[in-house]
Amino acid sequence: xSKTNTVLEQQNIYMQKVKALVGExxxxxxxxxNTFGCQQNxxxxxxxxxxxxxxxxxxxxDPTDADFVLxxxxxxxxxxxxxxxxxxxxxxxxxxxxxxxxxxxxxxxxQQQYVADRIKNSYPYVDILFGTHVTHKLPEFLYxxxxxxxxxxxxxxxxxxxxxxxxxxxxxxxxxxLPIMYGCNNFCTYCVVPYVRGRERxxxxxxxxxxxxxxxxSGIHDITLLGQNVNSYGKGLSEDINFAxxxxxxxxLPGDFRLRFMTSHPKDCTKxxxxxxAECEKVAHHLHLPVQCxxxxxxxxxNRHYDRETYLSLIEYAKEKMPDIALTSDIIVGFPGExxxxxxxxxxxxxxxxxxxxxxxxxxxxxxxxxxxxxxxxSREEKGRWFNELLEAQDVIGRVxxxxxxxxxxxxxxxxxxxxxxxxxxxxxxTAVIEFEGDTSLIGSFVDxxxxxxxxxxxxxxxxxx
Ligand code: SAH
Ligand code: SF4
Numbered sequence: 001x002s003k004t005n006t007v008l009e010q011q012n013i014y015m016q017k018v019k020a021l022v023g024e025x026x027x028x029x030x031x032x033x034n035t036f037g038c039q040q041n042x043x044x045x046x047x048x049x050x051x052x053x054x055x056x057x058x059x060x061x062d063p064t065d066a067d068f069v070l071x072x073x074x075x076x077x078x079x080x081x082x083x084x085x086x087x088x089x090x091x092x093x094x095x096x097x098x099x100x101x102x103x104x105x106x107x108x109x110x111q112q113q114y115v116a117d118r119i120k121n122s123y124p125y126v127d128i129l130f131g132t133h134v135t136h137k138l139p140e141f142l143y144x145x146x147x148x149x150x151x152x153x154x155x156x157x158x159x160x161x162x163x164x165x166x167x168x169x170x171x172x173x174x175x176x177x178l179p180i181m182y183g184c185n186n187f188c189t190y191c192v193v194p195y196v197r198g199r200e201r202x203x204x205x206x207x208x209x210x211x212x213x214x215x216x217x218s219g220i221h222d223i224t225l226l227g228q229n230v231n232s233y234g235k236g237l238s239e240d241i242n243f244a245x246x247x248x249x250x251x252x253l254p255g256d257f258r259l260r261f262m263t264s265h266p267k268d269c270t271k272x273x274x275x276x277x278a279e280c281e282k283v284a285h286h287l288h289l290p291v292q293c294x295x296x297x298x299x300x301x302x303n304r305h306y307d308r309e310t311y312l313s314l315i316e317y318a319k320e321k322m323p324d325i326a327l328t329s330d331i332i333v334g335f336p337g338e339x340x341x342x343x344x345x346x347x348x349x350x351x352x353x354x355x356x357x358x359x360x361x362x363x364x365x366x367x368x369x370x371x372x373x374x375x376x377x378x379s380r381e382e383k384g385r386w387f388n389e390l391l392e393a394q395d396v397i398g399r400v401x402x403x404x405x406x407x408x409x410x411x412x413x414x415x416x417x418x419x420x421x422x423x424x425x426x427x428x429x430x431t432a433v434i435e436f437e438g439d440t441s442l443i444g445s446f447v448d449x450x451x452x453x454x455x456x457x458x459x460x461x462x463x464x465x466x
Contacts, residue, residue, distance in 0.1 A: 007136065008165050011051075014139035019056040021146050022067070025100060031057035032066035036084055037074025039226055039262065040197075041107055043177040044135055045072045048106075050167030051138055059169065064094060068102045068142070073109035075192050077364035081109050088123055095125045102145060104128040106135060111155050111196040114367065120153055131155035132197055136163040160198055164207055174415050174444050175222035176215050180208050180246065184228035186265065188292075189303045189374075190335060192366040193228055200229070202237050205246055209253070216255040219444055221413050222284075222427070225250075225261040231268035244276040251280035256446060258413065258429065262288045263330075267305040269314055278321040284429050285322045289314070290330035290359075294349030295342040298335055301374070308349065315353050326356045326430030333390060334363040334383030336374035343386050347393055356401050356431050358394050362387050402458060405432055405451045409463060412449050414442040426460075436460040 022029040031052045035045040048070065049059050063069045069091055074080040088105060095101050103126050109115050111131035119126050128141045134154050141152045162182065170176050181202040184194045208225075215223055225246075227233060233243040241249075243261075250259055259282050264273070266289055277283045289311075293299060296307045318325050331346060350358065362383050365372040405428075412426030412434055424438035426449055435458065436449050449460040 029067045030060045031068040032063045035072045047166045049169035070104040073107035075108035108196040128152045176220040179226045181227035189370040221257045229265040258284045286326045288328045295345035330359045333387045336376035406453045409450045434460040
């Protein structure tokens with residue numbers, strides 16, 4: 001038996017033991033999982049919920065009603081971490097009224113020693129803290145703590161193996177996350193991810209294809225492949241495969257579905273990948289290619305391994321191959337040492353590319369990263385002004401991009417019902433979400449919708465089949 005199977009077997013035994021125990025203790029146990037941060041965390045939480053359900057818990061959104069409350073945390077920016085501390089703090093009162101309640105913290109923030117120490121010392125009501133390398137051991141931690149073990153703190157990193165076969169509870173029925181690799185080797189100088197997620201490791205194509213098939217069979221029509229840098233998929237596997245090859249294999253699966261992926265690092269984004277996107281009919285024409293900034297000196301300081309010109313030539317190539325491509329990016333404003341003139345290069349880049357939308361961040365120093373040691377003379381207020389300038393520029397670009405959709409017909413996947421309950425929200429092959437009249441029976445199907453922009457909102461009307 002492989003090491004992975006043995007690990008899973010052990011946890012399966014713990015799951016059955018916890019199930020028996022919590023049934024006696026709580027009757028019908030309930031668990032609340034709070035997720036912060038990126039899609040990788042959302043996907044991890046889906047596996048955590050899968051394990052909890054196997055252990056007999058019912059998943060609830062309401063922490064006041066839960067016997068087990070977990071915080072799956074993000075460490076990418078300080079603000080994200082502060083929010084988590086605030087949220088953990090609120091459980092102190094809850095626990096006073098429910099003495100059997102178990103509180104746990106996991107994810108990227110928990111993986112950092114200084115955070116684990118702070119939680120150990122200042123949040124005595126947290127029962128369990130575990131890092132990103134031992135998520136699959138939740139059943140064991142829970143069983144031990146429920147049996148009176150002292151508080152559990154495990155941020156060990158010796159397990160770099162991917163544990164397959166963890167049960168999964170998918171949050172959405174129409175679209176789903178499919179991790180293809182974990183970790184990151186890039187060490188961008190501002191980023192904490194390589195420290196908290198470990199080195200890159202890929203799942204085998206057989207495991208990924210198997211999971212994709214199950215997702216499609218269960219009615220999922222929009223699959224997003226996840227990894228910190230999907231373009232380095234396959235490195236270190238015994239099979240000879242790269243990301244473009246994986247996309248082709250998935251594209252060949254039967255069924256009516258779309259494939260998306262994130263994140264693609266520009267330094268490893270190849271023409272082969274863009275050709276593959278253009279040629280595979282199930283791959284959505286959406287490329288999230290985070291540029292971070294538009295100035296070569298700053299890009300170098302960030303350790304990004306590409307320059308403005310190379311990035312722009314990739315974008316040009318993508319537009320040439322897929323004229324309808326939707327482009328999105330991440331931008332950091334105010335990297336240490338960045339000047340206003342250098343920031344203006346980012347402004348000119350976004351105007352040149354014309355992104356559909358941007359994820360924008362003010363630089364946040366992360367302890368332990370090289371950038372946190374770099375001199376930074378620009379005040380937070382000044383960075384805030386640059387940030388607003390960026391948002392305003394993107395707002396104009398985004399509106400122009402949206403206007404291009406007006407009057408045209410798009411095939412959309414009906415994803416959910418709007419807040420007023422009267423409309424359906426359908427996503428195009430790109431990133432646009434169109435609101436149109438329809439009923440819930442449409443959810444999960446593809447329909448044609450003609451766009452009609454009203455007061456800057458993307459509305460539309462379904463084209464009925466004749
Ligand atoms: N692997 C992905 C990004 C993961 S983190 C990639 O390389 O594109 C998501 C985004 O958070 C990053 O793209 C970056 O824009 C932002 N980010 C990461 N560290 C940050 C920091 N210290 N301060 C501000 N933004 C940061
Ligand atoms: Fe962070 Fe860079 Fe890795 Fe993305 S590629 S996770 S930004 S270190």
